[in-house]
Amino acid sequence: MDSIQNRITAFVKLGAFLSQFSQEKIEMKAEIAHNDLFFDGFKHQLKIAQENNSWFTKDNILFAIESWSSALTKNNLETWVAENELSVNAPKRVAIVMAGNIPLVGFHDFLSVLIAGHSVLVKQSSNDKHLLPFLAKYLEYVEESFKGNITFTTQKLENFDAVIATGSDNTARYFEFYFKDKPNIIRKSRNSVAVLTGKESEVDLEKLAEDVFTYFGLGCRSVSKLYVPKGYDFNNFFNGMFVKKDIINNAKYANNYDYNKAVYLMSLFDLLENGFLMIKEDESYASPIATIFYEYYENEEDLKIKLHQDKEKIQCIVAKNFIAHEVAFGATQHPKLADYADGVNTLEFLSKLS
Template sequence: MDKIRKRIDAFVKLGNFLSQFSQEGIQKNDTVEFNDIFFDGFKHQLKLTEENNNWFTRENLLFACESWTKALTLSNIEKWIKDESLITDSNKVVAVVMAGNIPLVGFHDFLSVLISGHAVLAKLSTNDKHLLPFIAKYLEFCNDEFKGKITFTSEKLENFDAVIATGSNNTARYFEFYFKDKPNIIRKNRNSVAIITGNENEEDYEKLSEDVFRYFGLGCRSVSKLFIPKDYDFNQFFKGMYNKQDIINNAKYANNYDYNKAVYLMSEFDILENGFLMIKEDESYASPIASIFYEYYDNSDDLKIKLYEDRDKIQCVVAKDFLEQEISFGQTQHPNLWDYADGVNTLNFLSNL
């Protein structure tokens, strides 16, 4: 088996391993390789992760595992890499500075570096520091060529050939200065939007609630802004959101809801709310936790121009028969391997180092 095939095979095995951890529960499958060594340990890492970060609930952790299970199939990986010239042997080290806003958010970069044949030097967020090192150990058992190719550090990054860094707009300025002499991908803040035309049905709004509330809205693929037609009736929107009402039972979410509501009321902003979500008219894309912004549009052509002009601020556009590159309602947190963050082809960047 050639080296690239062995790398692919290791990630397919990882997908099989993660398939034991899904939203329906945790169920051991004795046919999964190296389960005796890793199954109980991964359960423990999930528990540690939940204790370390209250945003990372069991439900969201298992959702993340299930999402990667669906992505890491042989057919998906082969489709993803088919147009790229992967490197059989590489002596290059790629540093990856990972965010920590949602579980395993840095895994795609980690996967991309290793599948490309390079070594990865990963700087983890303190918010998400347990799962990936454990997954790395599993991969080393699946393919011993990964041994020595995976390093985690909490120190200053040194001795690397290229970098992929994800952070806020403020940290991106630091990254751009610090990494200016290396080939790099620097990602900044982005948010996702939903286009409401008035042709949506009840099911569309219920699916949209998943785009709004999954991971408490902390992901760049989470919808934080609505574009709505004039004279829009918000009752339809709130009705669709209602099936996520239990989110207010999460203490951190409830605290943010109370705090942001107080800020809005003291500032005398006009808001609409339903007990667990506030909506406010605002031209910004990034809304605080437990709130979503909206903006009216006059006609679809003007809105399409605006979306194009603001494309560097937008990760996903959720819509129904509005744009060619739209994402269906309820699908923002189900990206394919080839749905690159910020539209930058990571695999192509890595293959050309």
């Protein structure tokens, strides 16, 4: 493949192309290269992606695209790459098995494999299969060396040297068996938690609503569990969540809310709810849609120990001056390029394939 600088330049051009598609507006910019070939086509793919998966609302797709557009800058990419020694002498073929829970969820792996100088074999989820192949065509058009090095398949994966696979805890067991003879990164289900102390401002809690409701809470970086001190006043929490009240106007979300509420009421569980979100005391991390689990804590040190012990189940900890590597309120859905899923440095893994 060509030089790393060429590959970075290609992704910078892709970032510029994506900058035309934002939640505020979709508007063609005169200075973007190859719009005559790609702009209308990508607009069409957005429409198809929405029709194919009703969790992929226009806003959610555009939110994901905006996030990637702001990540794919020359400065961001060069800084990220500089943190890792990328000296790939013998390019490998790396298979990626992608999840489909949120739009473009596998893009970071795709970017990592190509930036590292390998070729990529992608098996997409049927829930998210429209956007990435189109963006791959754009990349191949702006960077000759990508041609022939990006393959999408719906068949059984064959002829690859390493694999990055993301799935549920159940599929991860299958992946671990199936890919045991190849260098691999296998990701399981994770959830994100927030630690509240009761001292949060109204603005903190409104920002937390972003962490809870973006992508309907379907992402591993979505907060699905709260830790609150004994005697916590949940009115403050609900007041913060109120900025997202319109989410109940989404039919699919509303159906899940009604269904889960009915199940809880029939089971006589104690619930607090506000018409679009339920909270339930529960030790689990993975809560159903429209529900957040919570647990009380009495001692901050004990909670830190528990979070450390459960680190394999947790993607992000949202907090304010509570614990190392915490994520600020409202920031879970804006990861930087070096915020690796499950804390595994993908670029380091890829640079050591030989």
